[in-house]
Amino acid sequence: AAQFRDLSFEEFKNEVASVQSSPQVRNFDDVVSRASSVFDALAPSTLYYVSDLQSKTSTPRESSADSLLSIYIVPVQSGIESNIYIDSCWFNSPSRLSLQPDELNVRVRNAGGKNIENLSVKLTLNGVQRSVGTTNISAKSFEDVVLNFTNATNGLQLAEVSIQDYPITYDDHYYLSFNLANAINILSVNGQSASNAAAKLYDSESNFTVTQVSDGALDYSVLSTTDLVVLNEVSNFSSGMIQELMKFISSGGSLLFIPAEKPDLNSTNELLLAMGAEKLANADSSKLNVEGVNLKSKVFKNVFTQWEDRIDLPSVNKHFSTETRTTASSERLLTLGNGGSLLSSYRKDKGNCYVLSAPLRDNWTNFHRHALFVPAFYNIALNSVTNGISSEVIGSDELILISSRLENSETLEISNSENNGSFIPERVARAEGNGVFVHNQIKTDGHYLLQSEKGDTLQPLSFNFNRAESDMNFLTAEEFAQIARDLGIPNFEIVEGDTESLADKVQELHDGKQLWRLFLVLALLCLLFETVLIRIL
Known part of the structure; x- marks a missing residue:
């Protein structure tokens, strides 16, 4: 019961009978803090904490109890010592494309004391089983299972990963969802007589839809449907163009900058500074080799099956030197022998920026003819699309970002097709973007839809029960x-025993030790002793 008032014994029994299980997870400190805030701060109060003392939720972390609050810990046996559950799921790549092979990583934990063999892990996508894997898990351990599948056609993708375990079943299902695009939309803005190396590569891939325009004919309205903008040897940037490009980046777009041979450094550096990138200086005619590849970056991760020290890498005949301006959001992807960079990446608001220090021309570099060129530019394009994978935890009440562009006044609705339930979430605007709070209105795990005022589905939302109580480790x-005691929690006592003795102990704690029977017997004995003395005397 969520209310706090004095109850008669009958009212108390009715309230206890009406208590239902909840997806909310409250640890010991939360309960004590809540009790301290509810009770009269100036009056002695009593809290009975009835729990199986599961370590994740019942371990005290801080001494927040009031000295006037007496805490009685009543341990109960859970009766369950084993549990297998799906801990988490994730993709290695942030982007998904329709009709392309993919793999989902699933972490399954065995919280029990016995080894598990041949556990089946199933993936269902939009109601159709798409993959099955099996695994063996040692006691008190976990295994990561890779489920291989092919993405369906574009649109909403509602995924469910499941196992079979008994008797705890709430954590046997894991829900996640995302939008799937047919192709990645690439806009190549070309300067006069620009090289076509980038556009030629992208145009050869069926996963990419490439539109080419000259820098003087750019329609800014197309940026709203573009995933990656390639600034291909544009020599001059107007303030209006810089402003529109920054809006595009801030809203989550990706930009690839390829310098012109003879750029206007003032306007070019104005754009680069706005992107958080290093400014271009004069051209350096030193012939240099690439001597470092950032294998931890998203661009080159998993490109090499095995790294060799003498591997052939790209080179430059000349390049633009830069004014060093290293920030926490910058990465050097290809480092030259003089410490400069051939290719760098920068994180700006919700978007990604990539900067080359040389045009893709033979008299500048051989990068566009090197084997690294294809995976580098391919991964830059792939990482320009984030499918908005949703996998929320019920009760966490964290901000859920909205991927769609919306009017500030528009009212949104979250609905569940399984039970036809719906509610209006709180809308907020934050630095990281627009989002919603559900404020504990989600009670059941599964798939939900975020919809506009017109009833259009903006994005899927998937919710899972908190796994905090899935672990079967208990405190004595x-x-x-x-x-x-180590935390200095005052006025606590452990109350143990079976059901009948517990009732007596609780009664004794409440009323104090009842000694009237003893005093009555002593009084009768005294009277008897007095009578005997009188007769003797």
Whole structure:
């Protein structure tokens, strides 16, 4: 019951009978803090904490109890010592494309004391089973299972990963969802007589839709449907163009900058500074080799099956030197022998920026003819699309970002097709973007849809029960007491026993030790002794 008022015994029994299970997870400190805030701060109060003392939720972390609050810990046996559950799921790549092979990583934990063999892990996508894997898991351990599948056609993708375990079943399902695009939209803005190396590569891939325009004919309205903008040897940038490009980047777009041979450094550096990138200086005619590849970056991760020290790498005949301006959001992807960079990446708001220090021309570099060119530019394009994978935890009440562009006044709705339930979430605007809070209105795990006022589906939302109570590690009463003493928690006592003795102990704690029977017997004995003395005397 969420209310706090004095109850008669009958009212109390009715309230207890009406209590239902909840997806909310409250740890010991939360309960004590809540009790302290509800009770009269100036009056002695009593809290009975009835729990199986599961370690993740019942371990005290801080001494927040009031000295006037007496805490009685009543341990109960859970009766369950084993549990297998799906801990988490993730993709290695942020982008998904329709009709392309993919793999989903699933972490499954065995919280019990026995080894598990041949556990089946299933993936269902839009109601159709798409992949099955099996795994063996040692006691008190976990295994990561890779489920291979082919993405369906474009649109909403509602995924469910499941196992079979008993008797705890709430954590046997894991829900996630995302939007799937047919292709990645690439806009190549070309300067006069620009090289076509980048556009030629992208145009050869069926996963990419490439539009080419000259820098003087750019229609800014197309940026809203573009994933990656390639600034291909544009020599001059107007303030209006810079402003529109920054809006595009800030809203989550990606930009690839390829310098012109003879750029206007003032306007070019104005754009680069706005992007958070290093400014271009004069051209350096030193012939240099690339001597470092950032294998941890998203662009080159998994490109090499095995790295060799003498591997052939791109070179430059000349390049633009830069004014060093290293920031926390910058990465050097291809480092030259003089410490400069051939290719760098920068994170700006919600978008990504990539900067080359040389045009893709033979008299400048051989990068566009090197084997690294294809995976580098391919991965830049792939990483320009984030499919907005949704996998929320019920009760966490964290901000859920909205990927669609919306009017500030538009009212949104979250609905569940399974039970036809719906509610209006709170809309907020933050630095990281527009989003919603659900404020504990989600009670059941599964798939939900975020919809506009017109009823259009903006994006799928998937919710999972909190896994905090899935772990089967428990504290003993002695372990709990020791932790509480170490933290200096005042006025706590462990109350143990079977159901009948517990009732007597609780009654005794409430009323004090009842000694009237003893005093009555003593009084009768005294009277008897007095009578005997009188007769003797």
